[in-house]
Amino acid sequence: MTTTEQDLDILGAARRQVLDEGVGLTEEQVLQVLRLPDEALPELLRLAHEVREKWCGPEVEVEGIVSVKTGGCPEDCHFCSQSGLFPSPVRAAWLNIPELVEAAKQTAATGATEFCIVAAVRGPDERLMKQMRQGVKAIQDAVDIQVAASLGMLTQEQVDDLADMGVHRYNHNLETARSHFPNVVTTHTWEERWETLTMVRDAGMEVCCGGIVGMGESLEQRAEFAAQLASLTPDEVPLNFLNPRPGTPFGELEPLGAKEALKTIAAFRLALPRTILRYAGGREITLGDLGTEQGLLGGINAVIVGNYLTTLGRSPEEDLALLTKLEMPIKELSKTL
Numbered sequence: 001m002t003t004t005e006q007d008l009d010i011l012g013a014a015r016r017q018v019l020d021e022g023v024g025l026t027e028e029q030v031l032q033v034l035r036l037p038d039e040a041l042p043e044l045l046r047l048a049h050e051v052r053e054k055w056c057g058p059e060v061e062v063e064g065i066v067s068v069k070t071g072g073c074p075e076d077c078h079f080c081s082q083s084g085l086f087p088s089p090v091r092a093a094w095l096n097i098p099e100l101v102e103a104a105k106q107t108a109a110t111g112a113t114e115f116c117i118v119a120a121v122r123g124p125d126e127r128l129m130k131q132m133r134q135g136v137k138a139i140q141d142a143v144d145i146q147v148a149a150s151l152g153m154l155t156q157e158q159v160d161d162l163a164d165m166g167v168h169r170y171n172h173n174l175e176t177a178r179s180h181f182p183n184v185v186t187t188h189t190w191e192e193r194w195e196t197l198t199m200v201r202d203a204g205m206e207v208c209c210g211g212i213v214g215m216g217e218s219l220e221q222r223a224e225f226a227a228q229l230a231s232l233t234p235d236e237v238p239l240n241f242l243n244p245r246p247g248t249p250f251g252e253l254e255p256l257g258a259k260e261a262l263k264t265i266a267a268f269r270l271a272l273p274r275t276i277l278r279y280a281g282g283r284e285i286t287l288g289d290l291g292t293e294q295g296l297l298g299g300i301n302a303v304i305v306g307n308y309l310t311t312l313g314r315s316p317e318e319d320l321a322l323l324t325k326l327e328m329p330i331k332e333l334s335k336t337l
Contacts, residue, residue: 003040010036011043018270019051025270027227033267034219038259041266045298048266052299055273060328061302062112073120075187077175078249079212079242080120097135104139104147111330115139116148116171122188123153129161136165148208153192159199169235170200171208177225180217197232206235210280213264214242214256222264226271236302237275239268241282255282258291262298269299278302296326 010032017023025033036044073080104115117135119128128151136147149162150171162170174193175181181190201207209232211225229237241261244251256264261283269277279300283292296303 003037003043007036007040011040011047014270015047018273019047019054022055022273024230024273025226025267027223030226030267030271031220031223033270034223034263036263041259041263044266045262045294048269048299049297051269051273052277052301056276056301058328059301060296060330061114061276061278062110062330073122075122075185077185079175079184079215079245080248097131097138100135101138101142104143104145108143108145112145113330114146114148114169115143116150116169118150118171119152121152123155124151124158129158132162132167133165136167140166150208153188153196154199156199159196159203159205163203163205167205169206169208171236171238172196172200173211173238173240174209174225174228174232175211176215176217177221178228179224180215180221184215194232197234201232207232208236208238209234210236210238210240210278212240212242212282213261214253214282214286215250216253223267226268229268230271234272234275236278237268237272238278238280238304239265239300240280241286243282243285256286258287261286262291262294265295265300266298276302278304280304293326296328 010029014025014029014033017029018025033044100117107115117132121128124132132149132151136149139145139147146168147166148169148171149167151158151162152172154162154170154172159170172193174190174197176184178190197207197209209229211229213222217225241256242250242253244253244255265277277300279292279295279302281304283295287295
C-alpha cells in the first residue's frame with residue numbers, strides 16, 4: 001500500500017484542526033488516523049510531534065513510581081498480576097515509611113520531578129490513608145519532589161484528605177473504552193472509575209488518567225477511548241501497552257506491533273493536543289529502543305523512568321541519555337496548581 005490522496009486529506013485536515021487551531025480530533029477522526037496505512041506513519045509522527053511542540057512545549061516530564069502495597073488486590077482486572085484472584089506470581093506486600101522515603105530519594109536522584117505512590121487495592125481503607133498521610137509528610141520533609149498517588153476508587157472524604165495532604169496529582173486509569181471495559185474487569189464498573197476522577201478534578205487535584213492498549217479492543221474502541229479521555233480533560237494520560245503477564249486472563253495475548261503502537265501514540269496526541277502524554281508500561285517489549293525514540297518524536301512528552309509496578313523497565317540512565325540526545329529538556333513541575 002502507498003499513501004493515497006485520501007490519506008493525505010486526512011492528515012491535512014488534522015494539521016489544520018489540531019496544529020493550527022488547537023482543537024483535538026473527534027472519535028471519528030481518530031479512527032481515520034488509526035486506519036492510515038503504515039506508509040503514512042512517518043508523516044503522522046511528524047505532525048504529532050509538531051502538535052506536541054506547539055501546544056505543550058519542548059520539555060519532557062520525568063516520573064518514578066513505587067508501590068506501597070503490591071499484590072493481593074480483590075479486583076479481577078484481566079491484565080494485572082496483582083489480582084489476588086489469579087494464579088499469577090505477585091503476592092501481597094507492604095512498603096514501610098522509611099522504604100518509601102528512600103525510594104523517593106532514589107527517584108529524585110534520577111532527575112525525576114514527580115514520585116507516585118501506588119497501591120493495589122479496590123480503594124484505600126483507614127490503614128492505608130493513615131500510611132499515606134505519614135508517608136507523604138515524610139517524603140515532603142526529606143525530598144524536593146512532587147507527590148502523586150494511585151489508590152483505586154475514592155470517597156469524597158478520601159479525595160479531600162489527599163488534597164489536604166498535598167498530593168498534587170491523582171492517577172486512576174479508565175483502562176479502556178467504556179464499551180470494552182466489561183471484557184477487561186467484572187468486579188467494578190467503568191462508571192465507578194469515572195466518578196472518582198470527576199471528584200478528584202473538582203477537588204483541585206490534577207487528574208492523571210489513561211489506560212492500556214492491546215487488550216483485544218478494536219480500532220473503533222481505541223478511538224472511542226481517546227474521545228472519552230478527551231471529554232474528561234485530564235492533565236496527564238499515561239499510555240501503557242499490554243505486557244502479557246503469566247497467570248492472568250490476558251497472559252496469552254500477543255503484544256501490540258510497534259507500528260500500531262506508534263500510530264496509537266500519534267492518534268492520542270492529536271485527540272489530546274494540550275495533555276501530558278506519558279510513556280508507561282509495556283513500551284520496552286512493544287517498541288524497543290528505536291520505537292521508544294520514534295514515540296518521543298511522535299507526540300510523547302513524559303516518561304516513567306525505572307521499573308513499573310510488577311515489570312522491569314529501561315534503566316533511568318538510558319532514558320535520560322535518550323532525552324539528552326534528542327535535546328529534550330526535563331520539565332520542572334510547578335509547585336502550585
